[in-house]
Amino acid sequence: ATWGYGNDNGPATWVKSFPVAAGTRQSPIDIVPTAAKCDTKLTENPLTVNYSPEPAMELCNPGLSVKANIKSKSVIKGGPLEGEYKLEQFHLHWGSADKQGSEHTLNGKMFPAELHLVHYNATKYSSFGEAVDKPDGLAVFGIFLKISDKPHQGLKSLTDVLSEVQYKDKSINIKQEYNPVCLLPDNINKYWTYLGSLTTPPLCESVTWIVFEEPIEVSEDQMKAFRALCCGECGSAPIVDNYRPPLPLGNRQLRASFQ
Ligand SMILES: NS(=O)(=O)c1ccc(CCNC(=O)Nc2ccc(Cl)cc2)cc1
Numbered sequence: 001a002t003w004g005y006g007n008d009n010g011p012a013t014w015v016k017s018f019p020v021a022a023g024t025r026q027s028p029i030d031i032v033p034t035a036a037k038c039d040t041k042l043t044e045n046p047l048t049v050n051y052s053p054e055p056a057m058e059l060c061n062p063g064l065s066v067k068a069n070i071k072s073k074s075v076i077k078g079g080p081l082e083g084e085y086k087l088e089q090f091h092l093h094w095g096s097a098d099k100q101g102s103e104h105t106l107n108g109k110m111f112p113a114e115l116h117l118v119h120y121n122a123t124k125y126s127s128f129g130e131a132v133d134k135p136d137g138l139a140v141f142g143i144f145l146k147i148s149d150k151p152h153q154g155l156k157s158l159t160d161v162l163s164e165v166q167y168k169d170k171s172i173n174i175k176q177e178y179n180p181v182c183l184l185p186d187n188i189n190k191y192w193t194y195l196g197s198l199t200t201p202p203l204c205e206s207v208t209w210i211v212f213e214e215p216i217e218v219s220e221d222q223m224k225a226f227r228a229l230c231c232g233e234c235g236s237a238p239i240v241d242n243y244r245p246p247l248p249l250g251n252r253q254l255r256a257s258f259q
């Protein structure tokens with residue numbers, strides 16, 4: 001039985017095939033800003049993003065989300081990171097309704113969706129596959145989505161074509177030069193960071209999470225476009241509620257880049 005987000009294969013069942021699900025550095029977590037330690041080391045060494053345009057970005061529906069695979073050299077460094085991390089892919093998690101959908105929560109509050117930009121430690125490892133199970137292998141940007149009456153222009157290039165990847169294993173190329181930098185919030189200097197894991201199987205405890213305080217704003221129509229994606233072929237269930245609920249922070253330190 002493959003894992004998923006249904007009643008008989010969802011997050012509560014994953015520990016059977018992936019025992020690390022019961023580990024001590026699992027993600028997501030509930031972010032409690034008052035419990036975060038403001039760390040000036042994070043501000044002294046600002047997070048820097050050097051993304052470049054993708055000539056023909058591949059957008060696909062692997063069946064549980066929508067994912068864009070990155071080929072060009074887009075890198076990040078600084079903040080909590082040692083070395084340079086290279087963007088590999090980005091994807092989203094979303095709900096069946098606006099009241100749920102994000103993986104990280106903020107003081108117990110869920111957002112309608114969460115965008116993940118997945119990077120691997122290109123200074124130490126030669127590929128994503130090599131880095132995926134190393135404690136310093138990955139860095140993922142978590143960006144909350146909130147509803148506004150205006151569509152998000154950066155996401156519009158994707159939401160406008162989601163109908164072309166409605167079914168599992170469909171993929172298309174976004175023609176025009178797409179620079180993923182358009183997906184970041186305006187202020188990337190305010191974030192929380194902690195050591196965690198992949199939020200889906202194989203749940204490797206290899207992720208330095210960087211969750212931005214500022215959400216990006218999307219329209220209800222854009223959320224509807226994500227909820228129209230299908231898990232399988234025509235007639236299959238919509239992809240919704242593809243989020244793992246938060247796990248205990250345990251002995252981990254949640255750090256903040258701001259007061
Ligand atoms: N959600 S994460 O950033 O911690 C994460 C990053 C990378 C991987 C390895 C590649 N696999 C992948 O991206 N799988 C995936 C993603 C979203 C959904 Cl909804 C379902 C499956 C897994 C999790």
Ligand SMILES: [Zn+2]
Pocket residue numbers: 091092093116199
């Ligand atoms: Zn994710």
